[in-house]
Amino acid sequence: MSARPLRRPGAIGSYDGRGLLGPGLAALYLGLIVMIPIAVLFWQSLGQGLDSFIAAVTSPQALGALKLTFAASFIVLIINAVMGTLVAWVLVRDEFPGKRIIEALIDLPFALPTIVTGLTLLALYGPRSPFGINIAYQQVSILIALLFVTLPFMVRSVQPVLLELDRDMEEAAASLGASPFTVIRRVVLPNLAPAILTGGALGFARCMGEFGSVVLISGNIPLKTEVSSVYIKGLIEGDQPDAAAAVSIVLLVVSLVLLTVFDIVRRRISRHSEAT
């Protein structure tokens, strides 16, 4: 038996005591900053009744924006799963001069303000591109912006797993005659899959709501390059807060449902690989 604490911890103490000041302050903080605004958002989206909610989210422009956002996020997820894993692979398994600089640059999209990201991409791939590649106001520009902002999510979630991956397992498979391709497919990828899903989910959620990096380069052409967040901003500026709230709720619910699905799949996979 461990000795009982001589004194009951008080107020905000860190040891798990009975004082409720700490949890109370935490609940107040999250309640005021996060919960009340989101509750009001839900309330407002239904403020004019269910019919106007449905009308707001099924208008052609709203549906177009939501579909575009979803499709772009999905394509970015696939590209990130491949390229992010390759980048992580090179950072962990390869050695070459300048690798440390590359390693440091991976986090740049986290640190760089999104509006600056938009401007940087416009400088390189806009009307005055030094390569003569002008993708501004085209759908592909949205993909480039989203790939930029989500790069660290995948790399930083796969990298630590790859670092800890037991190379003996790969060497054993290779010495038993497995080709490098088989080793990657049967040994490496199954171990990386949960990390790829985690990085993918974080990136996907980010893509669904991304605003700053997209707004300058996409041109915001309705039904073509206008993503959901830009459409919502247009509704707010057009003094239609109810419709803006309705579209926001759809965006929010879709994101949360997908994050939950990702999480369930990830748990299944990790359990499966632990069992075998």
Place this chain on the structure above:
Amino acid sequence: MTAASSAAASGAQAVATNGRQARVARLTVRGIVLVYLGLLLVLPVAMVFVRAFEGGIGPVLQAISRPAFQSAFMLTVTITAITVPVCTFFGVITALAIARRRFPGRSILNSLVDLPFALSPVVIGLSLFLVYGSNSPIGEFLANNGITVIFALPGMVLATIFVCLPFVIREVVPVLREIGTDQEEAAYTLGAGSIRTFMRVTLPAIRWGILYGVILTVARSLGEFGAVAIVSGKISGKTITLTTHVQERYEAFDIVGAYTASIVLATMALLVLFGMQLYQSGRLSRKGSSEEEPQGLLLGPVPAAGTNSQGGA
């Protein structure tokens, strides 16, 4: 005999081919990754510096000396100076509540923390606009008492706190779980109060996690655009932050002004990145050294303290 030696020879050949193939594959992957990162990350950021200094340093200095730029810069610094302490203080309290306490609603609290990550900044701005805007009862009440939140500093600070809320909490909670409660418990048993235990035992253990959370919070506060743009109203000289200044200058076709504000923000981002790197390399060496230190300095050789503390809880 000959069969064996030829088999050995072909085996050696296979190893050699495999080695060559592996080398080619590695170089190919390296090439693909470097080209990808170059086109996606390095060249665009380099381009901004090139574009900003296209007309020499004169126009850049001129853009920096404009009152609009300076007021935007000061506003961004002010918002960051308010946001970071608030997010740090309440972040640590919330992390302690989530990691150390059992109370009803704890899991709800825990999932609320992640919500800002799943929300579009525009949606965050909208939700604050709906709560504190002039059309809402709260907004009306505050306005009658002379407090404006929306299109003013308080709204912009609230929006920034909202988007930055997860960083400190998400960095500190795992550290709290990792260090466990043994040492805190020992401090209690030896008669330290909760504040003293926190200051002398818990805080030193979590300080690097807090620091990393603060670095992320600073980066996001300086760079937040979407949420702040919604609640700021972009009143010239009053509620234009550095990021909204970039957009405003770009839309006014003042390209040098937009790029100048961008390189100021990009330079701050690179400094933050440098801080993150220092932290990462520091953490690796700290991890290396902490493994050599005896674990549980306070508890000493008490066997299976973890199970005891769980049984007592």
